[in-house]
Amino acid sequence: MPTVSPLPATRMLHLQKAYAQAKADRRRKSLLGLFLLLGLVMLSAWMTEINAYKFFTNIGNFTSYIDRLFNLDNDARVYTNPMEWFWGWKIWLTQMAETLLMAYMGTVLGALGAMPMCFLASKNITAQRWIVFSARRFLEIARTVPELVFALIFIIAFSLGPLPGVLALAIHTMGSLGKLFSEVVENIEMKPVEGVLSTGGNWLDKVRFAALPQVLSNFVSYTLLRFEVNVRSAAVLGFVGAGGIGQTLLEAIRKFYYADVSAILLLIIATVMLIDQLTQRMRARILHGDTGK
C-alpha cells in the first residue's frame, strides 16, 4: 500500500528547475555581496595605507613595546620592585580620583539635562511635532559630535582644566541618555497619562504623575551604565588638556617612560573594572529588586 504518491514527472522537473534557479540566485547574490565587500576592503586598505610588509616587519616593535612596558629604567622587571614601579602612586591616585569626580559630575549634569529633554523628544508626551523634532535633532548633535571635540572647543571658552572636560562629558551624556530615556518614555503604559489628562493636568503633571513613576528605575539604570562609560572617557580627556589622569599618561607615553605607562594603565584598568562591577551590582538591584527587600 503506497503512502506517498510521487509527483508526475513533468511537475517534478518543473519544481527541480525552480529549486535550482532559486539556489543559483542566492549563490549569485552572496557572491556579488562578497565581491562588493572585498572591493570595499581593498579600497579602504589602500586609503588607510595598510601595508602587510610594514605590518609584519613592525609587529616585532609592538611585542617589544609591550615587553618594555614591564621594564624599569635599570632593565629589571617591574614586579621585582613594586615601590619603584608605582613611585608616583600618590599623585596618580589623586589624579584618578579627579578623573572619577569628573565622570561623576559629567554624568549627573548630563542626566539632569537629559530628563526634561527626553520628555520633549517623546511623541506620546509632547503633542507638538516641531518640539519633538527639534529636541531630537538637538540630542542627535549633542551625542554625535565627539566629546574630545567639545572639550577642545570648551577649552578655548573656559580655559584649561577639568571644567571643560566635565562640560564636554555632560553634553555628550545628555545626548546619549536623552535618546535612551526617550525610548523608555515612548514605551510606557499610556493609561496613567490619559488619567492625568482626564483630570485636566498639564504637560508637567503628565510627566510628574504619569510618566516618571514608570520610567525612573530605568533612568537610574541607564545613568549608572553611562557613568561606567564616562569613567573611561574621562581618563582620556586629559590628552587635550581637559583634566584628569590623561595628561600624565600622555606625557608618559610620548616621553617613553615605559614603567610609568604600564603603572598608570594598570591603575586605569583596575579602576574601570571596579566601577564596572559596582555599577553592575547596583543596576541588578535597581532593576530586579527595587522593592527594598
Next chain:
Amino acid sequence: MSRIEHFKSRYPQQFGAPLAVRLKLFAILLLGLLTFCFGLYHIDISPLRIFRGLNKLGEILVLMLPPDPGWHGPFRQYMVAMAETVAIAFLGTLISALLAFPVGFLAARNTTVNRLVLFVARRSCDTLRSVDMLIWALIWINVVGLGPFAGVMAIICADIGSFGKLYSEAIETADRKAVDGVASTGGNRLHQIRFGILPQVLPVMLSQVLYFFESNTRSATIIGIIGAGGIGLIISEQIRMLEFQPLAFVILLVLSTVMLIDLLSTKLRNALIGPKAH
C-alpha cells in the same frame, strides 16, 4: 477621612516605603549631593567663570556662521580625510569582528573549552576594553608611526574586547533546544555549535557589527586628533588656529556622514536579518 486612616494602618506598604528604605534612599541622595558640591568646589565652577565661558562660547558660535567649506582649496582635502576616516572605521570594525569570532565562543560558558580558557578569554576581553581606543592609538603610533594604519590597529585592539563580550553574551542566551537536537542525532560539539548555536547568534552578531561601524566612525574622528589618521587632525588644527568657519563645515560633514552610515546600516540590517531582530 477616617477610612483612609483605617486603610493606612492596615496596608502601610501601599502608602509609601518603610522608614528604613526611605532613610537609605535619603542617605544615598545626600551622599550624591555632597559629592556633587565637593566637585563644584574642586573643579572651581563659579557662576562668574561659567558666565564668562558661556559668553565666549556664544562668540565662537557666531564666528562659526556661516560654515565655510573652502570650495577653492581645502574642500577636496576635507572630503579625502572624511573618506579616510570612514575607511579606518570600516576596516577596523570588519577585522575586529572577524578576530573576535573565536574569542566570543571561548568566552561563552556554554561553548568554551574549560574553565581556565573561559576565565582567560573573559579577562582578556575586559582588559582590552578597559584601555580606551585613544590610548591604543597612542601605543600603535609608537609602533607603526603616525597615520591611519595606527588608527585601524587601535580600533581592532579596542573592539576585539567589546565584540568578544557581546558575542559571548549572545551565545550564552542562545536557546539550548537546538543544541540538544543536534546532540540527539549524534553530532559532536563542533556540530552542535555549527548547527545548533551559530544560526541563532549570527543575526545578533551581524547587527552588533553594523552598530559598531557607526560608532567607530565617530571614534575614528577623534583618534585623528592625536595623529592616527582621518579628519580628526584637521579638526584639532582648525580649533588650535581658531578657524571656526571651516571647523563648522567639517563638524557638519562628520555629523551628516555618521547619520548617513546610521541610515545605511539600518537598511542593511533590515535587508539581511529582517526588521525584528535587533
